[in-house]
Amino acid sequence: xxxxxxxxxxxxxxxxxxxxxxxxxxxxxxxxxxxxxxxxxxxxxxxxxxxxxxxxxxxxxxxxxxxxxxxxxxxxxxxxxxxxxxxxxxxxxxxxxxxxxxxxxxxxxxxxxxxxxxxxxxxxxxxxxxxxxxxxxxxxxxxxxxxxxxxxxxxxxxxxxxxxxxxxxxxxxxxxxxxxxxxxxxxxxxxxxxxxxxxxxxxxxxxxxxxxxxxxxxxxxxxxxxxxxxxxxxxxxxxxxxxxxxxxxxxxxxxxxxxxxxxxxxxxxxxxxxxxxxxxxxxxxxxxxxxxxxxxxxxxxxxxxxxxxxxxxxxxxxxxxxxxxxxxxxxxxxxxxxxxxxxxxxxxxxxxxxxxxxxxxxxxxxxxxxxxxxxxxxxxxxxxxxxxxxxxxxxxxxxxxxxxxxxxxxxxxxxxxxxxxxxxxxxxxxxxxxxxxxxxxxxxxxxxxxxxxxxxxxxxx
Amino acid sequence: xxxxxxxxxxxxxxxxxxxxxxxxxxxxxxxxxxxxxxxxxxxxxxxxxxxxxxxxxxxxxxxxxxxxxxxxxxxxxxxxxxxxxxxxxxxxxxxxxxxxxxxxxxxxxxxxxxxxxxxxxxxxxxxxxxxxxxxxxxxxxxxxxxxxxxxxxxxxxxxxxxxxxxxxxxxxxxxxxxxxxxxxxxxxxxxxxxxxxxxxxxxxxxxxxxxxxxxxxxxxxxxxxxxxxxxxxxxxxxxxxxxxxxxxxxxxxxxxxxxxxxxxxxxxxxxxxxxxxxxxxxxxxxxxxxxxxxxxxxxxxxxxxxxxxxxxxxxxxxxxxxxxxxxxxxxxxxxxxxxxxxxxxxxxxxxxxxxxxxxxxxxxxxxxxxxxxxxxxxxxxxxxxxxxxxxxxxxxxxxxxxxxxxxxxxxxxxxxxxxxxxxxxxxxxxxxxxxxx
Numbered sequence: 001x002x003x004x005x006x007x008x009x010x011x012x013x014x015x016x017x018x019x020x021x022x023x024x025x026x027x028x029x030x031x032x033x034x035x036x037x038x039x040x041x042x043x044x045x046x047x048x049x050x051x052x053x054x055x056x057x058x059x060x061x062x063x064x065x066x067x068x069x070x071x072x073x074x075x076x077x078x079x080x081x082x083x084x085x086x087x088x089x090x091x092x093x094x095x096x097x098x099x100x101x102x103x104x105x106x107x108x109x110x111x112x113x114x115x116x117x118x119x120x121x122x123x124x125x126x127x128x129x130x131x132x133x134x135x136x137x138x139x140x141x142x143x144x145x146x147x148x149x150x151x152x153x154x155x156x157x158x159x160x161x162x163x164x165x166x167x168x169x170x171x172x173x174x175x176x177x178x179x180x181x182x183x184x185x186x187x188x189x190x191x192x193x194x195x196x197x198x199x200x201x202x203x204x205x206x207x208x209x210x211x212x213x214x215x216x217x218x219x220x221x222x223x224x225x226x227x228x229x230x231x232x233x234x235x236x237x238x239x240x241x242x243x244x245x246x247x248x249x250x251x252x253x254x255x256x257x258x259x260x261x262x263x264x265x266x267x268x269x270x271x272x273x274x275x276x277x278x279x280x281x282x283x284x285x286x287x288x289x290x291x292x293x294x295x296x297x298x299x300x301x302x303x304x305x306x307x308x309x310x311x312x313x314x315x316x317x318x319x320x321x322x323x324x325x326x327x328x329x330x331x332x333x334x335x336x337x338x339x340x341x342x343x344x345x346x347x348x349x350x351x352x353x354x355x356x357x358x359x360x361x362x363x364x365x366x367x368x369x370x371x372x373x374x375x376x377x378x379x380x381x382x383x384x385x386x387x388x389x390x391x392x393x394x395x396x397x398x399x400x401x402x403x404x405x406x407x408x409x410x411x412x413x414x415x416x417x418x419x420x421x422x423x424x425x426x427x428x429x430x431x432x433x434x435x436x437x438x439x440x441x442x443x444x445x446x447x448x449x450x451x452x453x454x455x456x457x458x459x460x461x
Numbered sequence: 462x463x464x465x466x467x468x469x470x471x472x473x474x475x476x477x478x479x480x481x482x483x484x485x486x487x488x489x490x491x492x493x494x495x496x497x498x499x500x501x502x503x504x505x506x507x508x509x510x511x512x513x514x515x516x517x518x519x520x521x522x523x524x525x526x527x528x529x530x531x532x533x534x535x536x537x538x539x540x541x542x543x544x545x546x547x548x549x550x551x552x553x554x555x556x557x558x559x560x561x562x563x564x565x566x567x568x569x570x571x572x573x574x575x576x577x578x579x580x581x582x583x584x585x586x587x588x589x590x591x592x593x594x595x596x597x598x599x600x601x602x603x604x605x606x607x608x609x610x611x612x613x614x615x616x617x618x619x620x621x622x623x624x625x626x627x628x629x630x631x632x633x634x635x636x637x638x639x640x641x642x643x644x645x646x647x648x649x650x651x652x653x654x655x656x657x658x659x660x661x662x663x664x665x666x667x668x669x670x671x672x673x674x675x676x677x678x679x680x681x682x683x684x685x686x687x688x689x690x691x692x693x694x695x696x697x698x699x700x701x702x703x704x705x706x707x708x709x710x711x712x713x714x715x716x717x718x719x720x721x722x723x724x725x726x727x728x729x730x731x732x733x734x735x736x737x738x739x740x741x742x743x744x745x746x747x748x749x750x751x752x753x754x755x756x757x758x759x760x761x762x763x764x765x766x767x768x769x770x771x772x773x774x775x776x777x778x779x780x781x782x783x784x785x786x787x788x789x790x791x792x793x794x795x796x797x798x799x800x801x802x803x804x805x806x807x808x809x810x811x812x813x814x815x816x817x818x819x820x821x822x823x824x825x826x827x828x829x830x831x832x833x834x835x836x837x838x839x840x841x842x843x844x845x846x847x848x849x850x851x852x853x854x855x856x857x858x859x860x861x862x863x864x865x866x867x868x869x870x871x872x873x874x875x876x877x878x879x880x881x882x883x884x885x886x887x888x889x890x891x892x893x894x895x896x897x898x
Binding site for chain 1: 891
């Protein structure tokens with residue numbers, strides 16, 4: 001079947017959306033941008049195609065009438081098992097590379113001990129893996145580097161101590177190996193992983209296993225369907241690195257404008273707060289951009305500002321919003337400069353202000369900056385759609401809602417839980433229109449493909 | 462081409478950069494002026510510093526002054542990648558980050574021994590002639606130079622066109638100052654007696670050059686435009702906005718330029734860019750605000766790579782607005798000098814600037830307006846967003862806003878500017894075709 005793909009290469013994450021001919025969202029994929037846009041684009045796309053397969057599985061099984069009432073449980077389990085298979089494959093690859101790199105590290109007489117320690121670390125990691133992907137398990141990140149890295153470090157410390165080995169040797173090997181592994185694209189092996197995962201799922205869900213025949217047939221049909229990459233459009237900061245010609249590149253302003261319009265057709269004003277920039281976009285009734293404003297050179301007031309504040313306060317980025325929601329008052333933070341705000345924060349703490357009240361003030365400071373960019377772009381019109389990573393932060397949303405009401409009265413505020421994919425959705429829509437409305441065909445640019453590997457993929461949301 | 466000055470093209474042209482003959486000739490003229498400045502005191506000539514908008518070049522030539530233009534020095538240093546250090550030196554000396562970077566580049570150059578853009582030393586001025594045409598910083602700038610060098614200053618106060626027109630009493634006020642203060646000071650410092658017929662002769666030359674300059678800038682009304690009315694125009698305005706207006710060399714330069722552009726039109730060619738002939742003209746823009754000088758080529762490339770040509774700019778009028786009919790008039794020399802100063806772009810009020818931009822959008826069949834706002838220019842950046850909104854409202858054409866700086870390399874973020882420009886071009890494309898692809 002023909003698929004239309006949009007890829008948004010952001011500074012922090014790379015997102016992909018797959019649409020079918022009738023603009024239905026088939027799948028979404030996200031990965032960390034590393035500092036390698038080629039790999040990030042390939043992996044995000046692959047993740048979106050994998051998610052498209054699960055969407056198609058769901059449709060096909062539902063049509064077949066099997067699993068009446070148990071469909072969600074089955075698809076959920078199958079998807080988790082698939083993520084586990086992906087993780088295990090990449091983990092095995094990491095172990096091979098780590099073992100090989102021991103030889104390059106000049107550990108002398110300790111080399112054998114390091115080999116043994118690595119075997120123990122990876123053995124434990126493999127044992128732990130199923131629990132990490134079990135129903136209800138929480139992971140701080142969905143990216144392989146983060147999950148494998150944090151556990152490797154924790155287990156490695158203990159293993160090294162027990163073996164009387166220097167911990168930094170294990171760190172050294174990990175650092176040498178992770179970038180190589182992280183930058184591989186395991187494109188070829190998705191089918192194999194899906195097959196393995198299916199067996200796991202049947203083992204876990206006896207009711208589904210009892211209907212094996214009725215389930216395998218529609219799944220097989222979907223697996224045999226070729227998801228043709230009919231047209232790909234790229235956007236975001238890394239767009240120039242995408243391996244296709246200029247006709248396939250669209251500005252992220254246009255993509256965000258159109259993506260927001262597709263999500264909420266009455267959108268008139270879009271605010272996107274991403275990792276390193278804030279965009280205010282005015283669109284017409286067809287989603288065409290009428291005007292826009294962005295932050296200038298300084299990224300204060302963007303997602304990175306919150307990242308910095310989280311580091312300063314020694315909490316996770318995703319914890320900032322919930323802490324700020326507990327505030328009973330808003331401490332005024334005057335500075336929009338990231339570093340100065342850090343200084344102000346410490347000063348306020350020293351004065352005995354409560355952490356949640358200060359954080360509420362910081363969220364308000366970010367939104368105030370966004371308000372100024374919105375005003376410069378022509379103000380806020382009804383309906384107003386908020387997108388980007390910061391739209392997931394409830395404290396930022398609360399401040400935005402207050403300030404919008406204060407300045408522009410009653411305005412419908414739209415926030416989609418998948419708003420991080422807005423740019424990719426706009427890009428995918430452009431791809432569909434290029435082919436369906438304009439009859440264009442894909443033009444490929446010659447570039448060196450990222451190194452391929454036979455199996456596995458980065459774990460992802 | 463029928464020229465007196467041989468374009469020094471073959472010997473000096475580095476292979477990498479492509480320019481029209483007139484661009485090379487312009488560079489030669491500017492370099493020659495730096496050499497004149499460097500040797501002025503040796504040749505017993507007095508030196509006057511004066512600013513580009515409202516410069517009284519013809520008058521200064523009547524007293525044999527060598528002319529130094531501090532903003533031109535700063536931008537030349539910017540283009541030659543020398544301004545970054547100068548600005549940091551000035552900041553180390555106590556200037557704030559927010560001060561105009563032309564000023565800081567100039568102060569930094571002084572601290573570094575007054576070595577000018579071409580490597581030759583610039584002389585200490587004997588006189589600072591401040592023709593005040595709308596930029597408050599100019600006054601403060603000369604104050605700093607005066608404090609450092611203790612040189613004489615004469616100020617011509619030019620009333621702001623707050624009402625959007627020049628009243629007779631405004632002109633009379635400027636003429637009175639010329640007669641009572643400026644000319645007597647110039648006579649005293651130079652030791653040369655004022656000769657109004659000499660002034661008339663220079664003004665005759667000015668008017669001829671102005672005619673050809675206007676023709677050149679208006680050639681952008683053609684499709685495709687044979688010139689870039691912003692990036693290319695900064696070369697074209699060089700001689701007439703600086704020390705050459707009123708000289709036969711300038712007249713000759715503009716005649717050469719005109720015949721070159723006529724040829725380009727005949728051949729149906731687009732503008733010449735540093736990478737050669739520009740490809741297909743896809744977007745026609747009007748630009749407000751000066752270019753960034755430190756990344757000038759990179760900035761320009763972002764336009765021509767995407768087929769964007771600037772058909773008209775307000776910056777190319779900063780040393781004189783000629784396209785609405787003003788010419789230096791030898792029959793009314795002092796009145797005409799007064800009108801020139803009063804009519805400078807920097808001396809126009811916001812509604813006049815909006816009118817001018819809307820007129821350009823219409824007459825040059827432009828797709829939209831781009832504003833390049835200058836980070837360190839407080840006096841000129843104020844109100845630019847109002848201009849943008851008003852132009853959008855009146856013309857219905859899309860406008861965009863980017864931010865860079867004049868000569869501070871730290872304030873040019875290529876990724877950011879490129880992102881906005883590409884978005885803007887695609888937005889025009891989308892709007893123009895009314896399509897959604």
